[in-house]
Amino acid sequence: MDDNYQTYLNRLARMTLPETYKSQVQHIQESPKFVPAVEGGRKPVPFPGYTIITPPSEEDAANNSCYTNLQDCQEQILQQFPGLMVPVPPASFHVTLADLIWASAFLDATENPEFEVQLRSRIGQIFEQTQPLVSGGQPIKFQLLGLMIMPRAIGVSLVAKDESGYDRIVKFRRALYQNADLIGLGIEQQYGLTAHVTLGYFGDIPTDLDRDLLSDTISNLNLQWLDNPQEFWVKRAELRKFDDMTRYYREDDWPILEF
Numbered sequence: 001m002d003d004n005y006q007t008y009l010n011r012l013a014r015m016t017l018p019e020t021y022k023s024q025v026q027h028i029q030e031s032p033k034f035v036p037a038v039e040g041g042r043k044p045v046p047f048p049g050y051t052i053i054t055p056p057s058e059e060d061a062a063n064n065s066c067y068t069n070l071q072d073c074q075e076q077i078l079q080q081f082p083g084l085m086v087p088v089p090p091a092s093f094h095v096t097l098a099d100l101i102w103a104s105a106f107l108d109a110t111e112n113p114e115f116e117v118q119l120r121s122r123i124g125q126i127f128e129q130t131q132p133l134v135s136g137g138q139p140i141k142f143q144l145l146g147l148m149i150m151p152r153a154i155g156v157s158l159v160a161k162d163e164s165g166y167d168r169i170v171k172f173r174r175a176l177y178q179n180a181d182l183i184g185l186g187i188e189q190q191y192g193l194t195a196h197v198t199l200g201y202f203g204d205i206p207t208d209l210d211r212d213l214l215s216d217t218i219s220n221l222n223l224q225w226l227d228n229p230q231e232f233w234v235k236r237a238e239l240r241k242f243d244d245m246t247r248y249y250r251e252d253d254w255p256i257l258e259f
Contacts, residue, residue: 016146031201049102
């Protein structure tokens with residue numbers, strides 16, 4: 001399901017073209033992951049599950065500069081389009097390396113009281129087996145390509161700087177999604193890799209929203225990275241649990257894979 005390197009580059013490059021933005025802004029939708037709060041604004045709805053991600057920004061000193069720039073970008077969007085986007089807490093910014101299980105599928109799986117223990121154990125075994133295949137002696141270098149507009153969210157896309165780094169990520173994902181024991185726990189690949197950091201989810205979409213202005217704003221925000229390319233280092237993959245889309249947590253003994 002994951003693309004080869006060149007196809008991946010081409011696909012993500014198309015996602016950051018001005019004409020792509022102009023088309024995508026016509027189809028944005030309110031995200032069901034946040035609902036209006038009594039006190040104003042929006043609050044997250046329960047959306048539990050497990051995922052494999054890079055360490056959240058508050059624990060990722062290696063990418064501090066990059067995350068600071070992304071927070072600035074997030075704030076610019078919020079200022080120009082108040083209420084349109086529900087911001088993700090900057091402390092939880094991260095890159096998803098492999099989706100696992102969430103929402104109703106997770107709730108169904110946890111009817112088995114041993115499910116979470118079994119999941120963590122199996123992921124740990126896969127990490128241990130996969131470590132020699134994906135360790136390259138140095139972290140994998142990505143570069144921010146540009147903002148991306150998804151149907152229910154805004155994020156920033158990333159591309160690996162070279163094919164060998166990209167292939168290490170794909171090998172890791174293949175080891176997960178093709179593992180029979182993990183499949184037996186109800187884990188299956190549903191998405192191809194699109195490395196990104198989510199900045200926020202769409203909230204109130206005004207009927208008179210200036211969609212041309214939104215697409216132009218997104219295009220213009222990308223210009224800041226032409227003269228100041230943002231690098232992002234993928235050093236490790238961590239199994240994390242979440243209760244909603246605002247926080248991703250782990251215990252000290254949960255599996256980690258070092259790239």
